[in-house]
Amino acid sequence: NAGVTQTPKFQVLKTGQSMTLQCAQDMNHNSMYWYRQDPGMGLRLIYYSASEGTTDKGEVPNGYNVSRLNKREFSLRLESAAPSQTSVYFCASSPRTGTGSETQYFGPGTRLLVL
């Protein structure tokens, strides 16, 4: 009954530090996504993975890298954190049935503060 899980739930970094946000889903979904949420901006897509072995940039990819480790796991890495990356990060997954109408299922989020 886990769905999409994210770790950590909360993190404080200093400018220039690196970290990896972890995401895993147990629904056997093909597609996975990373979003950031900032006040008044909705959710913006950072990177996505349409299927295992592929990754693509979204709207705001600068300063991030991703790895689709296997079908279950999709990680987001900040190589050198900046205060502008202070945000709430959400991972999501969807089955990708080929219709473009798939529901995305979201994790609980990671709150990141960069000082």
Place this chain on the structure above:
Amino acid sequence: AQSVTQLDSHVSVSEGTPVLLRCNYSSSYSPSLFWYVQHPNKGLQLLLKYTSAATLVKGINGFEAEFKKSETSFHLTKPSAHMSDAAEYFCVVSDRNRGSTLGRLYFGRGTQLTVWP
């Protein structure tokens, strides 16, 4: 190109009165449209979605939305607000272009719903 405009950033209603959250969309293809809800410090939960079947879509917790192609709108309504409805609501359009972006979601900026007792 796909985009969504939520016409109100904040809506306040009294408990027991109707709720109307407005959304207009732009899509190059026949759209799929969603409403998601986010309660404080929580993830996003699907309320309902439209995928070219019935134009009036019923969702969870008494919410419904009507797809109006002529008006490019997908407004969310509920006849009687409850205190537990207080949350942020996102209108979302899905990319149905059969390329690498198939299935990508484009979010509106959100509407914060406050429910007064």
